[in-house]
Amino acid sequence: MPRAVRIGICGLGTVGSGTLNVLARNGREVAARCGRALVIEQIGARRDNPNCDTSQLSVTRDIFDVASNPSVDILVELIGGTTVAKELVRTAIENGKHIVTANKALIAEHGNELFELAAQHGVTIAYEAAVAGGIPIIKSLREGLVGNQVQWLAGIINGTGNYILTEMREKGRSFDQALAQAQALGYAEADPTFDVEGIDAAHKLVIMASLAFAMPLAFDKVYTEGISRICSEDIRYAEELGYRIKHLGIARRTDKGVELRVHPTLIPERRLIANVNGVMNAVLVEGDAVGPTLYYGAGAGDEATASAVIADIVDVARTLEAKPEQRVPAAGVALAEQGGTQVLPEEDVITSYYLRIAAHDKPGVMSQVATICSDQGISIEALIQHEPVAAEALVPVVILTSRADEASLRLAVSQIETLDTVEGEVVRIRVESLG
Numbered sequence: 512m513p514r515a516v517r518i519g520i521c522g523l524g525t526v527g528s529g530t531l532n533v534l535a536r537n538g539r540e541v542a543a544r545c546g547r548a549l550v551i552e553q554i555g556a557r558r559d560n561p562n563c564d565t566s567q568l569s570v571t572r573d574i575f576d577v578a579s580n581p582s583v584d585i586l587v588e589l590i591g592g593t594t595v596a597k598e599l600v601r602t603a604i605e606n607g608k609h610i611v612t613a614n615k616a617l618i619a620e621h622g623n624e625l626f627e628l629a630a631q632h633g634v635t636i637a638y639e640a641a642v643a644g645g646i647p648i649i650k651s652l653r654e655g656l657v658g659n660q661v662q663w664l665a666g667i668i669n670g671t672g673n674y675i676l677t678e679m680r681e682k683g684r685s686f687d688q689a690l691a692q693a694q695a696l697g698y699a700e701a702d703p704t705f706d707v708e709g710i711d712a713a714h715k716l717v718i719m720a721s722l723a724f725a726m727p728l729a730f731d732k733v734y735t736e737g738i739s740r741i742c743s744e745d746i747r748y749a750e751e752l753g754y755r756i757k758h759l760g761i762a763r764r765t766d767k768g769v770e771l772r773v774h775p776t777l778i779p780e781r782r783l784i785a786n787v788n789g790v791m792n793a794v795l796v797e798g799d800a801v802g803p804t805l806y807y808g809a810g811a812g813d814e815a816t817a818s819a820v821i822a823d824i825v826d827v828a829r830t831l832e833a834k835p836e837q838r839v840p841a842a843g844v845a846l847a848e849q850g851g852t853q854v855l856p857e858e859d860v861i862t863s864y865y866l867r868i869a870a871h872d873k874p875g876v877m878s879q880v881a882t883i884c885s886d887q888g889i890s891i892e893a894l895i896q897h898e899p900v901a902a903e904a905l906v907p908v909v910i911l912t913s914r915a916d917e918a919s920l921r922l923a924v925s926q927i928e929t930l931d932t933v934e935g936e937v938v939r940i941r942v943e944s945l946g
């Protein structure tokens with residue numbers, strides 16, 4: 512029997528406490544599967560967490576004690592953020608420790624540099640919990656789909672955002688009420704604007720894209736749009752047209768580069784992914800050999816995320832004595848084998864659009880809108896016009912367009928907004944068939 516693997520856990524919040532609790536419950540079976548004992552050598556936590564029991568464990572208030580503890584083999588970083596966390600991970604790597612992290616911000620923004628450092632020191636960085644919580648999507652992309660050229664992937668990869676959209680649609684809750692609930696349940700980031708403005712999803716998207724397309728992490732190149740401007744009437748009108756609004760991260764291989772985008776999206780309601788609700792996440796991956804595959808599960812929460820953290824601990828533990836080149840590379844390929852980061856400019860992305868126009872109830876509006884669209888090569892595929900709620904009130908006109916490039920659509924929208932018969936900004940949301 513190989514010697515026990517010694518684990519140091521930094522951060523005892525939602526995920527840290529969840530990890531301790533799952534290990535306390537399932538540790539024996541996990542160790543049996545791993546083929547070696549798992550010992551929690553040290554915990555680094557600012558304060559005790561009443562949700563877990565550390566009375567039998569060695570706890571330090573200084574997380575850097577864990578990074579320099581010669582008895583720790585694997586440092587599990589669960590503090591979040593990109594400043595102290597980066598310093599902690601760098602220090603631990605320089606001290607020869609393997610890293611397990613749930614921190615997508617850290618990997619997305621500093622992964623290129625940290626992978627390089629880890630390679631120099633012959634250690635690995637595992638980050639399954641960083642994307643889609645408990646769903647083993649990193650392992651699927653990096654190992655299960657290794658025989659494929661991934662064509663595209665699309666995912667609901669922020670549990671908080673999906674929870675908010677679901678609560679708004681199903682229970683008529685306000686955006687703010689639903690967000691407060693997601694925070695109380697431990698789903699939201701320390702700064703919840705990361706969730707609602709799409710930053711967290713962008714972090715996760717680039718991590719998946721780097722694995723799917725063997726490219727360096729390119730967080731600064733993701734087009735990012737959040738859900739904070741989605742209102743309940745758009746959710747309702749989308750339903751009338753047979754669609755659901757979901758916040759998607761999409762990465763697609765094209766001849767001109769890789770599309771990397773996060774934005775609210777109308778999806779046909781018959782698609783499985785359109786029916787992924789609450790905190791659940793789902794990622795669709797289209798491989799050239801396998802075809803479409805779908806991964807579904809809890810994208811956030813203490814024990815669901817702990818499931819991924821523990822899977823990583825076991826992966827690292829199983830290859831603790833292996834030579835670095837015998838391990839699955841953290842980036843999916845050796846860093847020298849990564850291709851370029853040619854990302855398609857947003858102006859060139861082609862999709863259909865949902866447009867909502869607030870129009871005065873006067874003859875001729877529709878023909879003016881149709882002419883503007885047709886001048887840009889855009890046709891109108893569906894249209895619904897609602898009754899004004901009161902005499903003189905504005906009429907919501909909802910349009911689904913044909914596929915158009917972003918630049919043409921922008922031009923059409925700006926012309927529609929200048930019409931005398933139209934008030935305010937046109938609401939526009941991309942539409943994807945995902946078929």
Ligand SMILES: NC(=O)c1ccc[n+]([C@@H]2O[C@H](COP(=O)([O-])OP(=O)(O)OC[C@H]3O[C@@H](n4cnc5c(N)ncnc54)[C@H](O)[C@@H]3O)[C@@H](O)[C@H]2O)c1
Nearest residue numbers: 522523524525526556557589590591613614697811812816
């Ligand atoms: N909550 C989830 O569902 C979830 C899911 C997947 C990934 N993540 C990621 O996991 C990480 C942790 O998230 P969380 O939800 O557990 O956050 P959290 O805020 O609940 O926990 C973080 C803990 O780290 C501690 N901490 C921060 N800086 C510290 C320092 N310098 N020294 C000692 N302790 C320090 C905090 O006091 C807190 O207890 C983040 O990177 C997050 O993005 C969270």
Ligand SMILES: N[C@@H](CCO)C(=O)O
Nearest residue numbers: 669670671698700811
């Ligand atoms: N805040 C994140 C946690 C999981 O990464 C979410 O809501 O999806």
Ligand code: NA
Nearest residue numbers: 639642644646
């Ligand atoms: Na995961």
